[in-house]
Amino acid sequence: MIPAPFEYVRAASVNEAIAALSADPDAKLLAGGHSLLPAMRLRVSRPSALVDIGRIEGLSTIRDDGDDIVVGALARHHDVANSELLQTSCPILAFAAAQIGDPAVRHVGTIGGSVAHGDPAGDMPAVLLALDATFVATGAAGTTRTIDAASFFTGLFETALAPTEVLTEIRVPKASGGWSFLKFNRRAQDWAMVGVSAVRADDVVRVALTNMGLTPLRAVAVEEALADGAGVADASVLADHGTAPPDDAFASPDYRRALVKVLTHRALEEALA
């Protein structure tokens, strides 16, 4: 289908983008366009204007910042996957980025767009939840605030970002412990039917689930069982606690509940090995 008519504005800076969003409450940011444009073609999304942030300088760098790595919101999935810094100091993020879509998608889609879109089937949100990442949002007059991953994803395609904020950075702690990212799909390059991300940091294990509810979810019951000394087999059977998996053409909720337990078992074995 053809999108509804819209204006197009190219922002040269974050401040320009915020000004354009503030001037028109129905405007939307455009980064890689690989989620927004398909939604517009289906007329699920009908913004009055697109504010293109794709060429703002300095928003796509990936840099070392002590205990954290700072990933610019405009870093493409390809850049995240191939960043030596991430491959060394936060390998789960680089590995997961390499599993997104196909090369054409990875060369255009951005990590910030993936996160801001708030799709529970997206790969990046659950990985960043498992990593306990922090999101930096820039608002009017250049003010910034940080939002932790646990409070960022508020509903289906909804996040804690205000309509006039731009997600500018994602801070991920360096992760030297074990990890696992498992994505189950019917064909290579498909979205996850279910995904599990597990990260071990010191004595803490965090597990996050893809496509098991309206938002990416932490598998809290699994994490608590492990903290109380349960083994992997006993903990992983709790993986569907607190979830509300979707029913779609690819899998029923019951199938997803069974699948998430199997994947969590495998992910924990890999992360704790």
Ligand code: FAD
């Ligand atoms: P856009 O489409 O430009 O924007 C998405 C939303 O985020 C919009 O609402 C926009 O206004 C908002 N936004 C963008 N940037 C910012 C920002 N910096 N601050 C605030 N708001 C912002 N994803 C997966 O996770 N796994 C897959 O397997 C997968 N397969 C795909 C296959 C295909 C064929 C396609 C087309 C997409 C696929 N994707 C997949 C989605 C892809 O990863 C998208 O690129 C990503 O979800 C959105 O990033 P984007 O830069 O394209 O964002």
